[in-house]
Amino acid sequence: MPTPPSPKALAELTRCLGPAKVLSGPAIARAYDRDAYVLASTKAHAVVRPETTGDLVTLCRWATRHDVCLTPRGAGTGLSGGATPSPDAVVVLTSGMRRVLTLSPQDGLAVVQPGVVNAHLDAMVRPLGLTFAPDPSSQSTCTLGGNIAENAGGPHTLKHGMTVQHVLAARVVRGDGSIVELGHPTGLDHGLDLLGVFTGSEGTLGFLAEATVRLVPRPQALHTVLAAFPTVRAAAEGVGRILKGGILPAALEMVDSQVVAAVEDAFAAGLPREAAALLLIELDGTPPEVAAEACLLEKMLVEAGADPVQVAQDPAARERLWLARKKAVAALGRLAPAQIIQDGVIRPSLLPEALERIAAIGRSHGLAIANVFHAGDGNLHPVVLFDAADPERVRAVEQAGLDILDMCMAMGGTLTGEHGIGLEKRAALGKMFDADALAWQKAVRLAWDPWGRWNPDKALPVRPCLEDQPR
Ligand SMILES: Cc1cc2nc3c(=O)[nH]c(=O)nc-3n(C[C@H](O)[C@H](O)[C@H](O)COP(=O)(O)OP(=O)(O)OC[C@H]3O[C@@H](n4cnc5c(N)ncnc54)[C@H](O)[C@@H]3O)c2cc1C
Numbered sequence: 001m002p003t004p005p006s007p008k009a010l011a012e013l014t015r016c017l018g019p020a021k022v023l024s025g026p027a028i029a030r031a032y033d034r035d036a037y038v039l040a041s042t043k044a045h046a047v048v049r050p051e052t053t054g055d056l057v058t059l060c061r062w063a064t065r066h067d068v069c070l071t072p073r074g075a076g077t078g079l080s081g082g083a084t085p086s087p088d089a090v091v092v093l094t095s096g097m098r099r100v101l102t103l104s105p106q107d108g109l110a111v112v113q114p115g116v117v118n119a120h121l122d123a124m125v126r127p128l129g130l131t132f133a134p135d136p137s138s139q140s141t142c143t144l145g146g147n148i149a150e151n152a153g154g155p156h157t158l159k160h161g162m163t164v165q166h167v168l169a170a171r172v173v174r175g176d177g178s179i180v181e182l183g184h185p186t187g188l189d190h191g192l193d194l195l196g197v198f199t200g201s202e203g204t205l206g207f208l209a210e211a212t213v214r215l216v217p218r219p220q221a222l223h224t225v226l227a228a229f230p231t232v233r234a235a236a237e238g239v240g241r242i243l244k245g246g247i248l249p250a251a252l253e254m255v256d257s258q259v260v261a262a263v264e265d266a267f268a269a270g271l272p273r274e275a276a277a278l279l280l281i282e283l284d285g286t287p288p289e290v291a292a293e294a295c296l297l298e299k300m301l302v303e304a305g306a307d308p309v310q311v312a313q314d315p316a317a318r319e320r321l322w323l324a325r326k327k328a329v330a331a332l333g334r335l336a337p338a339q340i341i342q343d344g345v346i347r348p349s350l351l352p353e354a355l356e357r358i359a360a361i362g363r364s365h366g367l368a369i370a371n372v373f374h375a376g377d378g379n380l381h382p383v384v385l386f387d388a389a390d391p392e393r394v395r396a397v398e399q400a401g402l403d404i405l406d407m408c409m410a411m412g413g414t415l416t417g418e419h420g421i422g423l424e425k426r427a428a429l430g431k432m433f434d435a436d437a438l439a440w441q442k443a444v445r446l447a448w449d450p451w452g453r454w455n456p457d458k459a460l461p462v463r464p465c466l467e468d469q470p471r
Helices: 007-017 026-031 053-066 118-128 144-150 194-198 232-243 257-267 287-304 315-326 328-332 348-365 391-410 426-432 435-448
Strands: 046-048 070-073 090-093 100-104 109-112 167-173 179-183 207-214 221-229 251-256 277-285 309-311 338-341 368-373 382-386
Touching (some): 053 090, 167 194, 221 287, 221 315, 257 368, 328 382, 348 391, 391 426
Parallel strands (some): 070 090
Antiparallel strands (some): 167 207, 251 368
């Protein structure tokens, strides 16, 4: 087992880094005991708030001397338990590393510290006509370090790609304090794609201390449409019609009637309450491209039976239409004390069947399940609403989650589109990969972190004693 840091060891760390950067005590332990995955928690022995790469090196050398493991943490919005402290771990916060170090519009890049908030970077480069394209729905809070560690997606992933497509280079601190540089700021690198391996590694390979990210021109024109459908099946079939219709929307999102009701009750956004499901579709590009695609889209939506179809005429109207998507999770939060946002992937053509099967899984466990998801990517997010104080309900939620993932895999899909494995999906990994594939992944992980220093119980536990650790 990893060792909890002794009071003497913590005092030594405090001397090395200074008291403002090492925090502990009951309030700290409680404040950082979980992320947005509510079914797992572990008290943090201490929280460290480095400000520089040098602080991280000092921390890792100290952790090596005392065999302490470390859990990186950005904003804690992760949905699979990745930032929940590993047993006996010290949590390493990125909130002290929030600087944009270099902004080079002519090269289309920014060098950032990991604690920079996604939306802050985007707002900073907006006046330059640029954007940081990955836009998870948590973007007003989540950090670039968390985005890179989870290979985050978002509504515009369909056209613009996942975070991995927008990271050019990274500086990573390994468990012994050594520093590796991955990728290249030009985006042109040779040799094995180690930056690709690191992106999406959920804080298990090392600590991202600095990243060079790609900035791209903001689209000149946007066309945002909210289409209401009389049945969930009709909306799901509409997704297939759009995808094979010869246009690639920037975003193609879907919400069901439970989300519509929750958002209307909370925000009175003017959504069509009578709809069984809504598609939110956004086109982007040059004005002539967008105009041509908008005509095609309108035709497809009419043929798919959408009614009414609302088109945003100005930025304020666009914001209002996006409320249905961006505020869905917050609005659903008013309906139950707790929620789990599942994350599985299927081919978009299988959406009609998958949504019916998710509803049946909810009924079989007596659970309310709402859907708000990246339909164009086939990236499902069933939101399970429940009371976490009721152990029987919690068991039902866990089983429903596994049933949904089994369904995705049986349909030829995958375990996670963007939220990662973390703690939540460890048990399902063996269903997705055979023993050889898992052994291969573990070997890669141990090549980076042979000490099992970083997040040792997450995704693919590297210390056998942690595999079945109760949380
Ligand atoms: C309402 C809501 C909506 C969401 N929408 C989306 C969405 O549309 N798309 C999507 O992909 N996700 C979404 N998420 C999930 C979450 O916001 C993303 O995974 C995000 O990237 C996490 O960022 P964070 O800063 O909160 O990271 P955290 O939750 O703090 O950490 C996430 C993981 O990254 C690791 N980590 C953090 N910083 C570092 C670092 N510097 N070095 C190494 N490892 C590190 C942690 O150990 C952990 O494993 C949503 C979450 C919520 C609550």
